Amino acid sequence: MKIILHIGTEATSSEALQATLDVKRNQLLAKAGVLFPSSPGKRNHARLYMAMTDPDQVDPLRFNRGFITAERQATLQAALKADLEREITAAQPRVLLLSAGQLAGGLSRTSELERLRDLLRGFSDDISVVMHVGPQTEVMLRAYMLQLHEGRGRSLALEQAIPEGSDWRTACLSQMPEADPLRGIFPTIEAPLFWLDYEALQAHWESVFGPGSLSFRPHDAERFASEAVIDEIRDMLGTEDSLGRGEATPPRRLLNAPTLARARQMNSLLQAYLAPGTSILPRKLWSAFLGEVAIEGPEADPAALSAICARFAPGNARLVERHPALSAESLALPAPGAPWQEPDPLYGYRPSQYFMAMRWRIERATRAERAGKIAEAQGIDAAPATPGEGLSETARAILPPGAVVQFDQLSRSPFAPHNNLGQLDETALLPPYSPAPPRSLPAGSSGRVAVGCMKNEAPYILEWVAYHRAIGFDNFLIYTNGCTDGTDEILTRLMQLGVLEHRDNDGWQGNSPQQWALDCALEEPVIRDAEWIAHFDVDEFVNVRCGNGTLDDFFAHAPEATNIAMTWRLFGHNGVTQLSDEMVIAQFDHAAPKYCPKPHTAWGFKTMFRNIGAYQKISCHRTNKLRKGKAERVQWVNGSGQEITREVLKNGWRNSRKSIGYDLLQLNHYALRSAESYLIKRQRGRALHVDRSIGLNYWVRMDWSDHRDITIQRNIPRVRAEMERLLQDDQLRQLHRQGLDWHRAKAAELHAQPEFQDLYHKALALKLTETERAAYALALDVES
Incomplete structure (x- = not known):
């Protein structure tokens, strides 16, 4: 070399x-x-x-x-x-x-x-x-x-x-x-x-x-x-x-x-x-x-x-x-x-003259850094400090040197994770939301449309569709490729029942099936005639945390918005090891801290946007290619309804410390679900990044179970009612059961393979604090 x-x-x-x-x-x-x-x-x-x-x-x-x-x-x-x-x-x-x-x-x-x-x-x-x-x-x-x-x-x-x-x-x-x-x-x-x-x-x-x-x-x-x-x-x-x-x-x-x-x-x-x-x-x-x-x-x-x-x-x-x-x-x-x-x-x-107006900011910065860089700089010639001071015994045994460096740096920086952000009490037990009346759409309108891509997601489809119907989405356009677990059959039946539109994406071209699907979606009548469009995945739930928990309640707080940055809140496996037919939003109620600027995935967002033709392209996280002369019509807001247009008008797919906010809306991201679900996800790979597998590093980045957040659970009664209505169809009920059986059989098969069983045990043994996890995630390569 x-x-x-x-x-x-x-x-x-x-x-x-x-x-x-x-x-x-x-x-x-x-x-x-x-x-x-x-x-x-x-x-x-x-x-x-x-x-x-x-x-x-x-x-x-x-x-x-x-x-x-x-x-x-x-x-x-x-x-x-x-x-x-x-x-x-x-x-x-x-x-x-x-x-x-x-x-x-x-x-x-x-x-x-x-x-x-x-x-x-x-x-x-x-x-x-x-x-x-x-x-x-x-x-x-x-x-x-x-x-x-x-x-x-x-x-x-x-x-x-x-x-x-x-x-x-x-x-x-x-x-x-x-x-x-x-x-x-x-x-x-x-x-x-x-x-x-x-x-x-x-x-x-x-x-x-x-x-x-x-x-x-x-x-x-x-x-x-x-x-x-x-x-x-x-x-x-x-x-x-x-x-x-x-x-x-x-x-x-x-x-x-x-x-x-x-x-x-x-x-x-x-x-x-x-x-x-x-x-x-x-x-x-x-x-x-x-x-x-x-x-x-x-x-x-x-x-x-x-x-x-x-x-x-x-x-x-x-x-x-x-x-x-x-x-x-x-x-x-x-x-x-x-x-x-x-x-x-x-x-x-x-x-x-300028300095006199600046001085108070220097004094504030000094107070913030007194225990950090000041002490460290004064100790350049002092006795060596112990690297990784403050690490748990578990982390000290498993963190590679690069993660220890990140921990030392992160733990005394303004980027250290914590849960002190926003005004919402996420642990409060509040009454369930009321069922929202169905919307009557004007002629020629497909309303609010969710676009998604799926591969082998059979056990989770009905809950996801029922949930988003319950909060105010009117239509769905779902693309699939390479499914072997009955996902295609479930979506086909839902299409026959008039619930959604399903498209076979097996003939995708280019770098990723997801981007190919999003490009194709622009030609679909259901997208062309939409009022609002949002692209997100079946492991992501739009959690409206104001009013009656519907899209209308959020829109009332941001009536001028054209683009909504729905920031991820990463939910870990929450100690759930086995696949279950219980609702995802009921099983997993512990998440990343609200303040988590590092690693970069923690504050990623997906975008819901008004269909005004301001952008030419839908990408995984956001609309892209702003049309000439359209900038004045665009207003981006975060999940607290605060305007962030200047920061994200033309690019960017994650929030910064300036633009973060999800008091009114967040995107609950259940990337792992149970430990067995993670094994199956690991085995099938990823929809967007076809050249990436999901290994232990993915678990490190996504298994946040530090802080309880039950805000989405106010939806459970109305979602259950919608699921029960859908499951009255005998064929759909059977397909759902077959999909769950396929996943349970696949989990058993993977448990029998040493590679996957070893990964399963390594993942469950990984007990880290929020700062340790952030440091480890920063040091690891997610493509392993």
Whole structure:
């Protein structure tokens, strides 16, 4: 296996490369044998970078992600190595491609490169290093602006003051301060841009990785921002394989001239305020402050840096001779002009005036972090802490190193799960809902339509249909493929009874049967004539938690809404091991905590939308492809009836901490049901992701049984009445019984197979707290 290590930089559009690599991850492996691993980071391999810096070289990433001390970083290193080993073993690639935009500018010491080399040599000795470069004037300006985003308080006067004829890299590194995270001082952020001497950088890296190991490639901003970025990836990999079109990624918008000066001056003031070491300013809040001082203004001119960068011209010429991909134009420096001066911040700007209005937010953040990052940063040189402090004995025995890292980070972060959210008492025993009168639909309307896809769901269909009829859905359009348990027969009979529409989806094409079905659904009269449409699965129940528990009751709270983000509440197996004919909503009444921003699946949502033609496409979680000129007609709300349009108008399928809310409506997601149901689901795979199986990792992500929620059970009497009405049909009653018998027989069959019996016992033995489960889920790959 060959390893290609892409070391950046962020100033030369590494983010654009990584965006396409992320999208093309599966194609790269299938067509070119190239593994772009996800364990070091989904796009930018930030975990790789954080694990390789020297312990005392704390940077903003390590500080903000909780890897401040040497012990926590060591745990990260062990977890990263184990995760990479797992991915490589599973994929057996021809090439391992790693990419972290911070490596070139963040690893300044030989010891750091040796650590990186030793890690990679554990996988292969065939290592090539690649870096994209451009004229130093352009790269210096972008890199300086990126430093300002991260809090640099010193101006480019540092770089200007380096004497002509001196060793640029040595002079820059001599001015690198020691890390002092609490005071906002990070070495590679405050240091002059030492790595812009490309010749010296090459010598540094090749002193560790060997002569000829580093290749420079030209940074073409237009190419990187367009779909042609895929061609750069192919050239970088040296492959002729067709990988389709790349992701067009507009360049990151950087600071204009007056905002550049304003940000630098504000950073300097904030560092002075943090100097006593008793306050903390989280990265997100610091960035918000810089946004508040930004104004419109002219762009900064890279040519103003030509006098500083003229010293690099001879070295650039030698690099063009040694690196075939480079040309004289790719590293051409503009003619020296007027020397650089920090731009005028305009309008009599004084950062102190803004700071006085910001100070209370710093004090609030400090109180929130006093037991977290402040204590940790003050303990950089203290005795090592115990990784995984606070883990239960069960978790300590089974959690892999990566999950322990996640637990340490999560447990002291604002993302730690808890149940203190919203106003609803979910344990209160309230009277049953009254039966809702049937709706009379106007001529030509199919009303409120639920679209679903099913595969081997026979025991659960009648309850799901009865439930959603009881709360106000008028029609159903169900697609099936590959069913062997009687699902098709039940749906066919329900169609004969006029209850729903059933379509055979065995002839599906493309990447998934579900998306094929949703595309086909757009042509169906029942969808074309619908008032409202919602796509969700048979293990998902729309739980209206206001009024009489009907859709009408929710609509009354959000009369202007056109799109409703129905957020998942994940319900675990609740100690139920055996298949039963009892109602799902009665058996499973313990769920994930209401506040659960991690892992990403916990706050996923499905969408119910008014059929106004605002979007062109129905996808698994939401409507997509907003039509031109329709944005003004669209209003998204969450399950508390609060507007969230700005966050999800064009993309996104999960709620954030800002947009979460399900006081009035939530989507109860019974992904596992009983332990035996989980075995059968594991055996048949997944409807949307045909290339994914359901293993123990799926159980980890979905088995939340921490907090009691019986709000949906107020529906039981009216749902039971509707089921009994449906079951008066002799043929339907027999089909339902046969479907249940099929599943019981399948469960017995799987119990007899060692692989499934072992999985069954492992799943039931997995007793985790909510924070342990969230940490484990974050560390595991759901595709196992």
